[in-house]
Amino acid sequence: MERKRVNSSKIRAIGYDEKTQTLEVELANGQVWQYPKVYPEVYRRFMAAPNPASFFEDRIAEDYTGKRV
Numbered sequence: 001m002e003r004k005r006v007n008s009s010k011i012r013a014i015g016y017d018e019k020t021q022t023l024e025v026e027l028a029n030g031q032v033w034q035y036p037k038v039y040p041e042v043y044r045r046f047m048a049a050p051n052p053a054s055f056f057e058d059r060i061a062e063d064y065t066g067k068r069v
Contacts, residue, residue: 010053016043023064025056035064 001024003015008028015024016038023038023046042059049055060066 004047006047006052008052011056014043014046014052016040023060024069025060025066032069033066034069035060035066038064 001015001017001022003013003024003026005013010028011025012028012030013026015026016022017024018040021037021039023035023043024032025035026032038060046052046055046060
């Protein structure tokens with residue numbers, strides 16, 4: 001999955017596969033996490049967020065179960 005770099009001290013890049021609705025988040029420490037069943041609108045809002053780290057903590061990490069890959 002291709003990931004796009006974001007301007008954040010905690011998150012390096014974000015990827016999304018619309019077919020499987022899988023969100024992939026690469027953290028600044030090199031860890032990569034995948035979150036299944038994430039709607040495209042959530043991904044779009046994540047990419048547009050002024051503070052991606054806050055959006056991730058409030059809307060992704062709390063609402064979806066991720067697995068480290």
